[in-house]
Amino acid sequence: MKHKVKSLFAMILVCAVALCVGMAAAQSYPTKTVRLIIPFPPGGSNDIVGRFIATKLTERLGKQVVVDNRGGAGGVIGTEAAAKSEPDGYTLLIISSAYAINTSLYKLSYDPVKAFAPIAKLGTGPNVLAVYPGVPVNSVKELIALAKEKPGQLNFASAGVGSFQHLGSELFKSLTGADIGIVQFKGGGPAMIDVIGGHTQAALGSLIQFMPHIKSGKVKALGTGGAKRSVSLPDVPTIAEAGVAGYEANNWWGVLAPAGTPRPIIDRLYKEISAILSSPETQKLFGDQGAEVDKMTPAEFGPYIVVETAKWGKVIKEANIKAE
Amino acid sequence: MELFNNLIFGFSVALSLQNLFYCFIGVLVGTLIGVLPGIGPMATIAMLLPLTFNVPPVAAMIMLAGIYYGAMYGGSTTSILVNLPGETASVVTCIDGYQMARQGRAGAALAIAAIGSFFAGTVCTLLIAFFAPPLAEFALKFSSAEYFSLMLMGLVAAAVLAHGNMVKSLAMVVVGLLLGIVGADVNSGIKRFAFGFYELADGIGVVTIAVGVFAVGEILSNLSDPEERQVFTSKVMNLFPTREDLKRSFGPIVRGTGVGAFFGVLPGTTPAIASFSSYMIEKKLGKDPSRFGQGAIEGVAGPESANNADAQCKFIPMLTLGIPASGTMALMLGALMIYGIAPGPQVMTDKPDLFWGLIASMWIGNVMLLVLNLPLIGMWVRLLKLPYRLLFPAIMAFSAIGIYSVNSSSFDIYLMAIFGVLGIVWRMLDCSPVPMMLGFVLGPMVEENLRRALQVSRGDPSVFVTRPISLAFVVATVLILIVMAAPAVRKLWGAAGASSREGVTE
Numbered sequence: 001m002k003h004k005v006k007s008l009f010a011m012i013l014v015c016a017v018a019l020c021v022g023m024a025a026a027q028s029y030p031t032k033t034v035r036l037i038i039p040f041p042p043g044g045s046n047d048i049v050g051r052f053i054a055t056k057l058t059e060r061l062g063k064q065v066v067v068d069n070r071g072g073a074g075g076v077i078g079t080e081a082a083a084k085s086e087p088d089g090y091t092l093l094i095i096s097s098a099y100a101i102n103t104s105l106y107k108l109s110y111d112p113v114k115a116f117a118p119i120a121k122l123g124t125g126p127n128v129l130a131v132y133p134g135v136p137v138n139s140v141k142e143l144i145a146l147a148k149e150k151p152g153q154l155n156f157a158s159a160g161v162g163s164f165q166h167l168g169s170e171l172f173k174s175l176t177g178a179d180i181g182i183v184q185f186k187g188g189g190p191a192m193i194d195v196i197g198g199h200t201q202a203a204l205g206s207l208i209q210f211m212p213h214i215k216s217g218k219v220k221a222l223g224t225g226g227a228k229r230s231v232s233l234p235d236v237p238t239i240a241e242a243g244v245a246g247y248e249a250n251n252w253w254g255v256l257a258p259a260g261t262p263r264p265i266i267d268r269l270y271k272e273i274s275a276i277l278s279s280p281e282t283q284k285l286f287g288d289q290g291a292e293v294d295k296m297t298p299a300e301f302g303p304y305i306v307v308e309t310a311k312w313g314k315v316i317k318e319a320n321i322k323a324e
Numbered sequence: 325m326e327l328f329n330n331l332i333f334g335f336s337v338a339l340s341l342q343n344l345f346y347c348f349i350g351v352l353v354g355t356l357i358g359v360l361p362g363i364g365p366m367a368t369i370a371m372l373l374p375l376t377f378n379v380p381p382v383a384a385m386i387m388l389a390g391i392y393y394g395a396m397y398g399g400s401t402t403s404i405l406v407n408l409p410g411e412t413a414s415v416v417t418c419i420d421g422y423q424m425a426r427q428g429r430a431g432a433a434l435a436i437a438a439i440g441s442f443f444a445g446t447v448c449t450l451l452i453a454f455f456a457p458p459l460a461e462f463a464l465k466f467s468s469a470e471y472f473s474l475m476l477m478g479l480v481a482a483a484v485l486a487h488g489n490m491v492k493s494l495a496m497v498v499v500g501l502l503l504g505i506v507g508a509d510v511n512s513g514i515k516r517f518a519f520g521f522y523e524l525a526d527g528i529g530v531v532t533i534a535v536g537v538f539a540v541g542e543i544l545s546n547l548s549d550p551e552e553r554q555v556f557t558s559k560v561m562n563l564f565p566t567r568e569d570l571k572r573s574f575g576p577i578v579r580g581t582g583v584g585a586f587f588g589v590l591p592g593t594t595p596a597i598a599s600f601s602s603y604m605i606e607k608k609l610g611k612d613p614s615r616f617g618q619g620a621i622e623g624v625a626g627p628e629s630a631n632n633a634d635a636q637c638k639f640i641p642m643l644t645l646g647i648p649a650s651g652t653m654a655l656m657l658g659a660l661m662i663y664g665i666a667p668g669p670q671v672m673t674d675k676p677d678l679f680w681g682l683i684a685s686m687w688i689g690n691v692m693l694l695v696l697n698l699p700l701i702g703m704w705v706r707l708l709k710l711p712y713r714l715l716f717p718a719i720m721a722f723s724a725i726g727i728y729s730v731n732s733s734s735f736d737i738y739l740m741a742i743f744g745v746l747g748i749v750w751r752m753l754d755c756s757p758v759p760m761m762l763g764f765v766l767g768p769m770v771e772e773n774l775r776r777a778l779q780v781s782r783g784d785p786s787v788f789v790t791r792p793i794s795l796a797f798v799v800a801t802v803l804i805l806i807v808m809a810a811p812a813v814r815k816l817w818g819a820a821g822a823s824s825r826e827g828v829t830e
Contacts, residue, residue, distance in 0.1 A: 041731070042370030048658060055374045069367070071731055073508075073525035080522070105513075155780055161513025183779050184510050186772070189648045193591050196647060199467035200780065212646045212661070216668040288661050322514065 029089055029265050030063040036092045037085075039078025041071035045208060045289075049122060049253045050094040052285060056276040057269075065092075074098055074162060076106055083110035087260035089269070092119070097164045097251045100308035104316040105162045113306065116256040119266055120273045121296035121304060123286050125251045126226035127168045129239055130210045130219040131202040132195055140223045140242035143202065147178035155181040157191035157200040162321060165191065167312055168204040168225060168249035170319040175244050195219060206251060207232070211290040225249040232290050252294065252308075254301055270298055331453055334680030338688050343383050343681065350387035351689045354394020355696060358410050359402055361535050361726035365395040365411075366652040373659055381663035382678050386685040388656055389639070393445065393686065396595070396632045397693045400437040404624070405430055405704055406719050408539035410726075413595035413631035415534045415761055416603045420616060420623030422542075430705050431563030433624050436573050438697040439565075440629035444581040445690035448636035451585060452643070452683050457669070459637075460644040463589045468777035469787045471592050473797035475770045478597065479763075480801050481604055493759045496750070500763025503528060510772050511779070523735040530596060531730070533764065535723045536740040537757045541747020543716050548748070563701055565621070573625035576606045580629030587630075588637025591649035592773075595634045596765050602630035617756070636686060643679060644669055 034057070038050040047069065054065040070078030075098045085091035093116065103112045110116075129140060135154075137143045147154050156172075159165040161184055169182050183200055185191035188209050194200045196218045203210075207224060211232060214221045223239035224230045227248055239247040255273060257266060276282055277295045286293050296304060337343065357368045369388050376384035399411030404421035417437065424433040451459070466474075506517045507527030518524035565573070580602040587598040606626040607616045616623050641647040646667030648654035660667050665675060672679045707715075727736045750757055781787040789795050 042367045042655075047370055048373075048662075051370070051374050067371075068732055070733070071526070072733070073522040076525075077522050077731075077733075152782060160510065161508070181779065181782075183776055185776070186510060187651075189651070189654050190592065193464070193647055194467055196645070197464040197467060212657075212666045212668050215666055216646065216670065218645070218668075285662065288664060289658070322512070 029268060030061050032090065033063060034061065034065045034090050034092065035068050035085075036065050036094060037068045037070055037078050037082045038094045039070055039072075039075035039082075042069050045125065045206070045251070045291075046075075046094055046096050046253065048289070052282070053094070053122065053255070053273065053276065056282070057272060060272045060275065074102055074105070076102055076108065080109055082256070083115040083258060085258050087117075087258040087262075089257065089261050089265035091258060092269070093256045093258075094253060095256055096253050097308065097312075100305055101162055101164065101167060101312045101316070103309050104313040105321070112309065115259055117259050117261050117266055118298045118301035118305065119255040119257055119269050120277075120298065121252060121254040121294055121301045122273070122277065123253055123291050124226065124294040125206060125208050125289070125291035126224045126230055127165065127204050127249045127251070128207040128210050128214070128224050128230075128233075128236075129172070129202065129204050129222045130195060130214065131222060132198040132200075133217065133220055134198050135201045135220075137222070138220070140237075140239055140244060143222060144176050144178050144243070147176075147180050151179035152181065154178075154202065155183045155200045157194045157203040157205070158182050158184050159188040159191050159205070160184055160186060162316075163188070164249065164251045165203070165205050166321075167315050167319075170321070171247065171249055171315050172204055172239070172244065174315065174318055175247055204249070206290075208290040230290070231287065231292060254296070254305075266298055327454060330676070330680050331684065333676065334453075334682075334684030335688075337382065337677045337681030338386065338685035342380075343386050343685060344688070346379070346383040346387040347390050347685050347689050348692055350390020351394035351397075351692050351696065354391040354396075355398035355693065357391070358395035358398020358400075358414075360729075361402065361408055361410050361531055361539075361723055363726055363729045364531075364652075365392045366650075366655060367730070368395075369652060369655050369659075373655070373662075376659070377662065381660070381665060382681050384659065384663065385656070385678060385682050386689075388659060389682060389686060390689045392652055392656075393632060393635045393689065394693060396635045397438065397441050397697055399631070400441075400624075400628050401434065401697075401704060402722075403538075404433045404437065405708060406539065406715070407542040408719060408723060409531065409534045411595075411631075412530045412534075413599050413634070414628075415530065415538070415596060416599045416627040416758075417624055418534070418538045419603070419758055420618075420620050422538075423617065423619035424621065424624065425708065427619050429619065429621075430708060431701050432565040432569050432621065434701045434704060435564050435698065436569060436621055436625045437628040438694055438701075440573065440577040440580060440625045441632040442690050442694045443577050444584060444629040444633035445636055445693075446687060447581050448585055448588070448633050449683060449687040449690070451637065452640055452686075453680075456640045456644045459589045460641045460647070463591060463641055463649075464645070464647075465793060466590055466592060467791075468773045468780060469791050469794045470797070471590075472770060472773035472777050473788055473794040473801070475597075475766050475773065477797050477801040477804065478601060478604075479766050479770060480804055481601075481608075489754070492753075492755045496755050496757065496760040497763040500760035500765075501767035503533065503760070504764045504767035505771075511775055521735070523731075523733060527768070528739065529727075529730065529736065530761075530765065532727055532736050532739050533743050534761065535727060536743025537747035537750070537760075539719060539723055540740060540744025541751060541757075543719060544744055544748040545751050546712065547716070563705060569621050572621055575609075576602070576622040576626035577629045579605055579609075580626035581633045583626075584630035584633025585637045588634035588649075589640050591641055591647060592769075593634075594650070594765070595631045597769075598630040598634035599627035600762055600765060602626040617758070639682075639686075642667065643671060643682070646671075 036054045040046045054067045057065040070081050082093035137146050156169045195203045213219050221236045223242040277293050283293050399414035400417045402408040402410045403414040403417040404425050407418050407422040409415045409418055421433045508515050508525050583602045584598045587593045606622045607613050638649045641649045642653045648657050657667050724737050727740050
């Protein structure tokens with residue numbers, strides 16, 4: 001009995017000390033430069049979002065947050081590097097929907113659920129069903145009808161195997177049964193150019209990328225892929241509204257830390273990121289790009305990643321997509 | 325007349341003190357990153373982008389554009405001096421530029437590179453001002469079928485490069501094609517020849533290969549031959565090109581500008597293709613093709629004009645249609661959107677200060693680059709007088725830092741070292757790495773576009789001859805084959821005739 005009391009006391013003591021150390025760590029954090037790994041080369045949407053967050057975090061934390069671009073293999077290389085880092089709050093990782101997609105495409109050296117602790121979801125960018133103006137359709141239903149009338153003659157331009165554009169196209173095909181080919185390009189830019197030139201008829205591309213061309217009439221937007229209509233295109237229905245029930249394809253961005261990062265540090269980072277996301281400047285930056293701020297707490301973000309992983313895993317399995 | 329008024333308006337915008345300042349910063353940063361191998365304008369612009377949020381959009385765009393075309397100037401410097409290509413587009417410049425430096429003519433090579441770039445920059449500024457919208461519409465007519473036929477023509481014409489030992493040259497082209505296969509297949513996503521390395525999933529970087537084969541290979545071979553080391557330290561002749569040099573360079577500069585402008589307008593090509601094409605054309609047109617590779621000034625003048633023209637004409641689709649012709653342009657488009665400007669044809673009318681100011685600033689930036697680069701030639705050339713025991717380690721460190729900075733990956737440095745060893749092996753076997761680089765650059769594009777064109781046509785190969793632009797390239801390819809084969813055929817006929825006559829006399 002005495003023994004038990006002693007060990008209980010010891011346990012409380014240990015917990016108390018751990019808590020104190022943790023709190024102290026959060027109070028003094030950060031004491032040195034924080035590294036934000038962006039698992040893509042400079043230039044893409046991950047990079048723009050990541051660099052913006054890094055700049056703003058630097059202002060708020062009072063220590064430099066340095067961007068470290070570790071591109072390659074659809075984000076796997078940079079994510080691996082982050083998974084191997086010390087969980088001390090001095091290594092953070094920007095992720096996008098590719099993180100959820102890669103789980104089903106690659107043999108990963110990290111466990112996508114256990115290797116990281118979620119900090120915050122930052123924003124969402126829906127995809128858009130855009131068609132060349134010369135294609136005689138004005139709605140999603142008409143496009144599906146045209147594809148049924150002329151099977152195997154229409155093509156979607158996609159940004160590469162396993163890209164969010166590719167899976168969005170596969171999801172569309174599996175929900176509608178439309179016989180539309182998927183033509184792969186090296187990146188969303190070249191894919192979009194081919195649609196604007198009228199060589200491929202349509203694309204389920206990133207709204208961010210297509211926005212200016214929708215506005216100038218170089219492509220027609222038939223529907224957006226979000227759960228709600230896009231704020232930037234209020235007159236365009238969602239693809240689900242337009243007749244493809246259950247269709248939802250969004251790109252999104254978030255911040256993770258290696259698993260085991262002290263809770264108080266995660267809370268501190270969430271607090272700062274949350275404040276950044278609430279500022280009008282951030283909302284404008286996201287809005288101008290055709291995206292939206294979409295804040296999630298660490299507790300919400302974790303389950304969201306699991307749901308997204310399961311959803312794309314199913315599409316990948318059904319379409320039999322392999323990257324290795 | 326209105327165009328002249330627009331240009332004058334553009335100059336009034338670009339010549340404001342603030343815009344001149346940002347233009348200068350841009351071209352200066354561009355020159356510096358151009359000199360450093362690996363780190364390119366795209367990464368630099370991405371890093372500097374957040375800093376420009378508080379700058380007026382016109383000034384910010386002027387600076388970012390300056391970085392981009394400034395890098396094309398800087399890229400040639402190390403190619404010529406120490407065989408170290410600073411940019412992908414400068415790989416070709418190594419071939420003859422470095423040989424000129426070894427003959428003590430580094431100054432002339434650097435000067436002609438700057439002059440050629442300036443000429444190309446001036447012509448392309450005028451092109452953008454006068455013909456941007458129709459050129460951009462023309463570019464949109466290019467799809468996979470057209471790109472395939474165009475690249476095929478390039479690959480066939482590459483046989484022109486194969487002087488000397490034909491078998492060795494073809495073997496090196498094949499090596500290049502094989503190296504180009506490494507990485508994820510665009511259609512299926514399956515990794516080819518990646519041997520389980522994630523680092524190879526996106527293929528091998530052009531600059532990694534080029535720095536390894538040219539720069540590291542050169543150092544290794546110099547070290548193995550004590551005699552050759554002396555060449556570095558002795559005789560540096562005139563700093564500026566002679567009248568003869570200028571005369572020889574005039575044609576290549578004009579043609580290089582034309583070639584660069586053509587490829588520049590097309591969104592689906594890389595700057596390396598423009599400079600390689602220009603080199604091939606000059607070699608074909610040169611009175612004495614054997615001079616190429618031995619320090620022919622035409623081999624510097626043409627490609628350097630071409631890569632600068634290409635860089636500048638990449639602005640045409642971006643400014644007039646809002647279409648990014650390259651990753652860097654996509655970034656600049658993103659920047660425009662962040663500044664609250666929707667890219668597209670309306671930019672010209674809605675934001676004339678931005679459109680015409682940017683165009684005028686490009687010409688001003690080119691003048692600045694000329695002024696910046698010409699006086700530096702003396703300093704650069706003096707660098708060659710450094711003893712090799714200082715120069716070689718410096719080049720190695722410089723290369724390693726540059727290559728590492730691209731992906732923060734030490735794997736790339738090992739790759740560079742491997743290609744350095746391969747470079748010296750090829751040198752010993754007397755195999756030129758130039759056809760290899762060409763195969764590496766063109767091969768993946770030929771494959772990708774062929775498969776994509778057939779995918780779109782559902783396997784019907786007639787797309788290549790039913791689309792008019794593609795047909796034109798196919799016809800040109802056939803003509804090139806005939807022209808190239810003609811002398812050989814004639815020789816064969818001649819030989820046959822001679823032997824038959826011999827038969828008669830016997």
